[in-house]
Amino acid sequence: MKPAVLSWPLWHEKTMHAHFIDPYRDIASPLHRLDPRVKVVATLLFIVSNTLLPDGAWLAFGLGWLLVLALSAYARLGVGFAFKRSFVALPFALAAVTLIFGLPGRPVWSGSIGPWQLTATDAGLLRFSSIVVRSWLSVQMAILMVATTRFPDLMHALRHLRVPALLVAITSFMYRYLAVLIDEAARLLRAREARSAGLPGMRRGGSVSWRARVAGNMAGQLFLRSYERSDRIYSAMVARGFTGNFQTLNPHVMRARDWTAAIIVVGALVVLQALGRLDVGFLIVDFGLFR
Amino acid sequence: MFALTPASQLAGITPPKLHIPDGFVNLPVSLLCWAITIAILGIAVRRTQNDLGERQVPLMGVMAAFIFAAQMINFPVAGGTSGHLLGGTLAAITLGPWGGMLVMACVVGVQALLFQDGGLVVLGANILNMGILTVLIGYGLYRSVAGQRHGVRLGVAGAAAWLSVMAAALATALQLWLSGTAQLQVVIPAMLGVHALIGIGEALITVAALSFISRTRPDILAPEQHAGGGRGWAVAGLGLALAVVLLAPFASADPDGLERVAENLGFLETGQSAPYEIIPDYTMPFLGETPLSTIVAGLVGALVVAGLAYGLVRLLRRQPARG
Numbered sequence: 001m002k003p004a005v006l007s008w009p010l011w012h013e014k015t016m017h018a019h020f021i022d023p024y025r026d027i028a029s030p031l032h033r034l035d036p037r038v039k040v041v042a043t044l045l046f047i048v049s050n051t052l053l054p055d056g057a058w059l060a061f062g063l064g065w066l067l068v069l070a071l072s073a074y075a076r077l078g079v080g081f082a083f084k085r086s087f088v089a090l091p092f093a094l095a096a097v098t099l100i101f102g103l104p105g106r107p108v109w110s111g112s113i114g115p116w117q118l119t120a121t122d123a124g125l126l127r128f129s130s131i132v133v134r135s136w137l138s139v140q141m142a143i144l145m146v147a148t149t150r151f152p153d154l155m156h157a158l159r160h161l162r163v164p165a166l167l168v169a170i171t172s173f174m175y176r177y178l179a180v181l182i183d184e185a186a187r188l189l190r191a192r193e194a195r196s197a198g199l200p201g202m203r204r205g206g207s208v209s210w211r212a213r214v215a216g217n218m219a220g221q222l223f224l225r226s227y228e229r230s231d232r233i234y235s236a237m238v239a240r241g242f243t244g245n246f247q248t249l250n251p252h253v254m255r256a257r258d259w260t261a262a263i264i265v266v267g268a269l270v271v272l273q274a275l276g277r278l279d280v281g282f283l284i285v286d287f288g289l290f291r
Numbered sequence: 292m293f294a295l296t297p298a299s300q301l302a303g304i305t306p307p308k309l310h311i312p313d314g315f316v317n318l319p320v321s322l323l324c325w326a327i328t329i330a331i332l333g334i335a336v337r338r339t340q341n342d343l344g345e346r347q348v349p350l351m352g353v354m355a356a357f358i359f360a361a362q363m364i365n366f367p368v369a370g371g372t373s374g375h376l377l378g379g380t381l382a383a384i385t386l387g388p389w390g391g392m393l394v395m396a397c398v399v400g401v402q403a404l405l406f407q408d409g410g411l412v413v414l415g416a417n418i419l420n421m422g423i424l425t426v427l428i429g430y431g432l433y434r435s436v437a438g439q440r441h442g443v444r445l446g447v448a449g450a451a452a453w454l455s456v457m458a459a460a461l462a463t464a465l466q467l468w469l470s471g472t473a474q475l476q477v478v479i480p481a482m483l484g485v486h487a488l489i490g491i492g493e494a495l496i497t498v499a500a501l502s503f504i505s506r507t508r509p510d511i512l513a514p515e516q517h518a519g520g521g522r523g524w525a526v527a528g529l530g531l532a533l534a535v536v537l538l539a540p541f542a543s544a545d546p547d548g549l550e551r552v553a554e555n556l557g558f559l560e561t562g563q564s565a566p567y568e569i570i571p572d573y574t575m576p577f578l579g580e581t582p583l584s585t586i587v588a589g590l591v592g593a594l595v596v597a598g599l600a601y602g603l604v605r606l607l608r609r610q611p612a613r614g
Binding site: 021022023043044047048050051052085088089092095096098099102127131132133134135136137138139142143146151154164166167169170171172173174175176177178180181182184185186188189208209211212213214215216217218219220221222223224226227229230231233234237242243 | 310311312313314315317318321332333336339340345346347348349350351352353354355356357359360361363364365366367368374375376381385393394396397398400401403404405406407408410411412467471472473474477478481492495496497498499500501502503504507508511
């Protein structure tokens with residue numbers, strides 16, 4: 001049986017299909033109980049620290065990854081939790097892949113792909129791999145943050161961190177109605193699919209512009225449904241006494257252990273930065289093995 | 292327990308190629324983009340509070356969820372690719388410029404927070420590219436033909452949708468280049484080439500959606516719906532469009548670009564050494580090896596847009612003043 005208090009993606013499991021959009025994992029752990037402000041700031045600082053580490057700071061990158069793994073385990077999510085979900089950002093690495101062949105340096109590999117004669121250099125490989133590692137570490141920490149923090153708490157933390165109240169309120173509303181509208185869109189898509197019968201071996205539907213018009217009509221339809229829904233929501237809010245302010249029962253007071261955690265994170269990142277700037281040339285992977 | 296599904300698997304959302312993850316943009320560029328984004332969103336927050344009051348929260352919150360859901364609606368083009376919506380121009384025209392910016396900022400922010408579509412420290416850059424530039428171009432161009440016939444307005448909305456996607460792609464490419472993450476000669480043709488196609492899908496869906504809305508609820512699209520000086524928006528939108536048109540010839544007009552780069556491999560002076568350099572130490576590649584054709588194409592584009600702008604400003608002047 002489900003407990004009485006459920007986070008919203010669970011309670012409409014039967015009627016809605018978009019229940020899988022909440023990344024929060026409902027577990028009791030010290031990391032879950034940590035003040036959301038600390039988690040947001042620590043995550044941002046971790047990402048900034050990765051950005052600032054010089055290329056090829058493998059020792060610091062490695063320790064940063066150990067930190068992510070340790071926190072995953074500490075949050076009782078399993079050591080590999082963030083790692084397993086961290087591949088979402090990797091396709092973007094394509095944007096940087098030409099660096100391998102573009103930076104001047106010692107050639108380590110040469111060959112041709114199609115009409116192009118390509119020469120990979122050690123400097124290019126170093127820069128490319130550093131960019132990918134930075135990005136991949138940063139994604140893991142962000143995954144950990146949203147897996148251990150409820151979205152309303154996250155929004156409350158942003159409010160404390162001086163994000164404008166209006167933006168926070170809009171984002172909270174968006175989150176609340178995301179599943180409703182995704183379901184609405186899914187119904188429109190299903191209806192189109194159901195009406196788009198075709199004989200085997202023959203192309204379904206009309207020309208590209210006809211298909212685009214159908215998709216545009218669906219978007220317009222979804223727009224009007226959303227627009228009118230927002231009217232009804234507003235009327236309902238006014239009927240219940242909405243005055244423009246959002247109330248919360250969560251006090252969000254920084255306790256001693258929150259401050260301790262914040263200090264430990266900042267200290268760890270300072271150490272990482274120092275290690276990243278030491279002469280660790282002997283640890284830099286020798287890309288000569290590609291020769 | 293259900294598995295955590297990446298956003299990209301939600302009923303076939305194509306992963307948008309404009310969401311920059313953390314690590315691909317260096318800190319100075321990130322902070323610069325944050326500064327611009329915070330300044331503009333700050334104005335947007337103040338302006339919409341005056342216009343809409345407490346009603347804006349449910350309206351914009353649901354509209355932000357709408358944009359997110361509308362990005363799921365796709366149509367097959369050819370060879371397994373599909374066209375779909377990014378939504379900046381549609382949001383701008385239906386909700387007004389400030390509202391459109393706030394809604395798009397929330398969409399991009401939630402995509403980064405919940406789905407790791409785009410990073411957190413580069414969020415400022417992503418909001419600037421997808422939430423502010425698209426709205427400025429989309430609304431500015433649409434607003435510049437406010438008094439025209441229905442068909443003209445729809446046509447301009449389509450062109451604006453296409454240009455707004457190109458602007459976002461161009462800005463993304465420039466940020467990657469300034470960060471030393473990609474080479475200008477490669478990243479601009481690649482980004483603009485891909486998004487010239489994606490932009491066509493954006494334009495077609497935007498036009499069809501607007502035409503549907505104007506048939507059913509014409510009041511939503513009435514120009515007096517949104518406060519704000521029309522000419523200022525038109526000038527800003529046209530100025531940005533001009534910048535895109537000037538820079539775009541680097542990409543598609545030069546199909547030999549990639550090959551030329553490949554020939555030069557190993558000789559390119561790309562001395563981005565420290566991560567905290569804002570202006571990298573390269574010679575501006577487009578000044579060094581610019582073919583004459585690029586300059587000519589750029590000038591022609593500039594003249595066309597300047598002529599357009601001039602004509603529009605004259606048209607606007609003849610319009611009676613709006614309340």
